[in-house]
Amino acid sequence: MALFLSRYEGRIDRKGRVLVPAPFRAAVADQRFGGVVCYPSPVELAIEGCDLARIELLANSIDSLNPFSAENGAFATTILGKSHQLAFDPEGRVSLPEALVAFAGIAGAMWFVGLGKTFRIWSPERLAAYEREAEKLARNEAGRLALRPQGVAT
Template sequence: MLRSAETLFLGSHINKVDAKGRIAAPADFRRALKLDAFNGFYCVPSLLGPYLDCGGANFIENLQAMIAALDPYDPDRAALQETLIGQARPIPFDGDGRFILPQPLREHARIGERALLMGCGETFQIRDAQGAEERLAAATERARRALGKLRNPPPLQIGGGAR
């Protein structure tokens, strides 16, 4: 199920990692997570690079559903369960909207003094902020080349369907 625009993770935020390892969560990201019973988010180390894939309860539920759709005896299913679900962590917010990433997650994402929280719509990523401008420039160039792949969405059905 698609999230409404108010509950999407949009934009990018660079926040300082304090001496205790706390990172302030952007207020709009916290609002997007308000629908969940858990006051926080879920985080898994990405298999595609040194960053973290994050989201609300639906993120983990969707991830588990995709893995569960594989044959139960498929070794890839076991590897995905062990690597993604086995390393997933619930990350709670404190009273001030901050969170602490466990050391293995910080090490995977190579997070130093500043963290980049980047909205990806229904999910978000946490990366080290160093090099963010260069990554954005490279992504922008690729996005320009990929622009032609986008298609208009189907028209909205208003009033309950065909007449």
């Protein structure tokens, strides 16, 4: 599965296209699907993205609940139902759906922030505000994070 690191500035051109940072493209280059999947973050006012394999994993995890349970429907509708499979054009650009751009409050500029298995796309203002809080939290909680060897890789 892909690994997204570091951060890069992005910009919407006048045709609605956004160049995905080259290192993020390289992270998904060896996959069946040449592109990324984006959806509104369930916890922040930002777009979240990952590779298709992770979304398939999520779909399988949801499906392994009772297929007709209320939780199943709720998760699937709020995440999978708002996901967009975005293919790269030959130059590595995608067109971000209007709904996601509006959700994240993006107008022109944006930041791609790598989070490992996923990444987020933030409006510059919201990222700045978020980071002030995130740094405090990370400093306080850093002692709790355990590195756990992976038995099953994905």
